[in-house]
Amino acid sequence: xxxxxxxxxxxxxxxxxxxxxxQPGEILEDGITPMRxxxxxxxxxxxxxxAGDAAHIVPATGxxxxxxAQNDVRILADALTAWYRTGLHDRLDHxxxxxLQRVWRAEHFSAWMTALLHRDPAGDPFEHKLRLSYSDMSRxxxxxxxxxxxxTSASIPPLRSTSVFGKVNSAPTGLDQAxxxx
Numbered sequence: 001x002x003x004x005x006x007x008x009x010x011x012x013x014x015x016x017x018x019x020x021x022x023q024p025g026e027i028l029e030d031g032i033t034p035m036r037x038x039x040x041x042x043x044x045x046x047x048x049x050x051a052g053d054a055a056h057i058v059p060a061t062g063x064x065x066x067x068x069a070q071n072d073v074r075i076l077a078d079a080l081t082a083w084y085r086t087g088l089h090d091r092l093d094h095x096x097x098x099x100l101q102r103v104w105r106a107e108h109f110s111a112w113m114t115a116l117l118h119r120d121p122a123g124d125p126f127e128h129k130l131r132l133s134y135s136d137m138s139r140x141x142x143x144x145x146x147x148x149x150x151x152t153s154a155s156i157p158p159l160r161s162t163s164v165f166g167k168v169n170s171a172p173t174g175l176d177q178a179x180x181x182x
Contacts, residue, residue: 004030035059035114037107042096049076049095056103061117062110072099 010024038057043050052069075098079091091098116134120127 035061035118037111039100039103039107041100043072043099044092044096049092051076051099055099056107058106058110059114061114062106064106064110068099068103068106071102075099 006024006027009027009030010022014020014022036057037059040050040055043055051072053065055072056068058065058068076095079095082091083089112134116131119131
C-alpha cells in the first residue's frame with residue numbers, strides 16, 4: 001500500500017465522487033481485498049433455496065454478481081409462481097440445476113478476467129507472457145500484411161466477366177476495387 005499515499009487516495013476519491021472540496025479524514029485501515037470465488041452446490045435443500053451471494057460469490061472483475069443474483073431470483077420466482085398456480089413442483093426441483101449452469105459460466109469468465117487483470121507476484125514469467133497475449137487478443141488491431149502481400153489497387157488489373165448475352169462487364173474500379181482487395 002506504500003504506492004498509494006493518503007493524499008493520492010483522497011485526490012482519487014474527490015475525482016471519482018466529483019466532490020473537489022471533500023475534506024480528508026483519518027484512514028483507519030487500508031489493504032488489498034482478496035478476490036475470491038465461492039459456489040454452493042446444490043443451491044437448494046428441501047424447501048430452502050439460496051440465491052445471489054448466499055449461493056455464489058463472483059470476483060468483481062467479472063461484473064457478473066448482480067446479474068447472477070437477479071437471474072436466480074427470476075428463476076425462483078417463476079418456479080414458485082408455477083407451484084402456487086398449478087401445484088406442480090418440477091420447476092422448484094430443478095431450480096439449482098437451472099441456475100448453476102449460468103453461475104459456472106460466469107465464474108469461469110470472472111476467473112479468466114481476474115487472472116488477466118491482476119498479476120500474481122509469485123507467478124512465473126510464462127504466465128505473465130500469457131496474460132499479455134490475452135490482453136493483446138482482446139484489443140481490436142489492424143491486420144498487418146506480410147511484406148510479400150503488399151498490393152495496392154493500382155497494381156491490380158480490373159476484373160472482367162462475360163454475361164449470358166456476350167457483353168463484357170467490368171468490375172468496380174477505384175475505391176470500390178480497393179475495398180475488395182484490402
